[in-house]
Amino acid sequence: MSPGNSSRALAFLLTGIPGMARFHRWVFLPCCLMYLITMLGNSTILLIVRVNRRLHQPMYYFLSMLAITDLGLTLSTLPTVLRVFWFGSGEISxxxxxxQMxxxxxxxxxxxxxxxxxxxxxxxxxxxxLRYSSILTSARIAKIGLGMVCRSLTLLPLICLLTQLQFCSSRVLSHSFCLHQDVxxxxxxxxxxxxxxxLTAILLxxxxxxxLICLSYILILKAVLRLASWKERLKVFSTCVAxxxxVLAFYVPxxxxxxxxxxxxxxxxxxxxIMGNIYILVPAVLNPIIYGVRTKQIQRIQISIKISDDRTAH
Incomplete structure (x- = not known):
């Protein structure tokens, strides 16, 4: 039997928390809550940006792309995680x-x-x-989005390499979802x-x-320090805080x-x-909260929607 054929017949076993199976349903509750916050928060950002033309700007297009990736990451892991913790069913073909990987x-x-x-x-x-609108045009943003998708497709050869491997008698994975290193x-x-x-794909x-993100902030910092007053510096740099x-919420985990x-x-x-679940859950949960708190335009839209709803109710 060839390695590829033997691999296709495999089924792995996803695990929850070793030795704590009796607490899995309790773990399910905070996990489910975090998933609901992720879905609601990112969907709200997409809806707000979609319906309000004042937010049809490059910054909010990129924020929408971030919300889409967080939703995709959540939906990729949600079914198996909840199945493992609530139903105790960890088998995955x-x-x-x-x-999923x-x-x-x-x-x-x-x-x-x-x-x-x-x-x-x-x-x-x-x-x-002065060149902001001429550099970040709608066409260029669309090309950037297409480039993001193309970059992610570089992982396909990695999946093909795994299909050629033979696996040992152990089929137990250490997470409630499939990661490359784990498999x-x-x-x-x-x-x-x-x-x-x-490793090459991750580094490249x-x-x-x-x-490049660090380099961009070095250049931003140099530009900010050239401003005359501390008040101007803080005002400009505050636009980067969110x-x-x-970035830290994504790269640190x-x-x-x-x-x-x-x-x-x-x-x-x-x-x-714990590290695996932090990597999957924390950025997707924090991103809409961070931008919802820090972005004044989104806060104004949320307040105006709430006022409109209250008037309609009365």
Whole structure:
């Protein structure tokens, strides 16, 4: 039997929290709440930007793209996570696991790309304000969005490499969803090509994005420091605070999960599970909250909608 055929017949077992199966239904409740907040928050941002023409600006287009990636990441993991914690059913077929894995990592790549685009937006707005509308045209934003999708498709060869592997007797994954490193650890065959390709893809996409985001903020900081007064500096730099928080919310859990997977094999399984769920849940939950609190235009729209609803009710 060929490796590919044997792989297709596989079924993996997703786990919740080892040794705490009796508490899974209690864990389900906060997980479900976080998913509801993610769905409601990101859907609200999309709706507000969609219905109000004043928000049809590059910054809010990128914010909508961020909301879409967070929704995609949530919907990719929601069914299996809730099934594991509520029903105790963790079996997942190899094709479904690969599909989920691709969606999780592809949406992560897209989110990294969106954060880079948002950093570029802030750089142009602060360093080249007079050319802002001519640089970030609707056509260029559409091309940037298409480029994000194309970058995520670079993960397809990684999935193809996994289909050629043979797996050992163990079928138990350490998370309640499928991650590349987690699945690859169960393989009996040589995983060097998969490791090299995965690491190269992460460095060329997320690593490069992180470097360019840092570079954009170095240039922004230089431009801000040239302003005359501290009041002007704070006012200009405050427009970047929300984006900086979102960048940290995305990259800190990502780096933590990567370190734990590659160098923390002796750590307790609970650490891996917590880091994995933080990586999946926290950015998607925090992003709409951060932008909902920090973005004045969205706050004004929310207030006006509430006033309109109150008048209608009376």
């Amino acid at each position: 190899f094709p479904v696991c690969l599909t 691709f969606c999780i990592h592809a949406f992560s790549f897209m989110e990294s790309s969106v954060l880079l685009a948002m950093a570029f937006d802030r750089y142009v707005a602060i360093c080249c304000p 690859m650890n169960l393989a009996c065959a040589n995983t060097t090509p998969s490791v090299v390709y995965g 996409v997320m690593g490069l994005d992180a470097i 984006h900086i928080c979102v 990502l780096i933590g999960l990567s370190v734990v997977h590659r160098f923390g094999k002796d750590l307790a399984p609970l650490v891996h599970i």
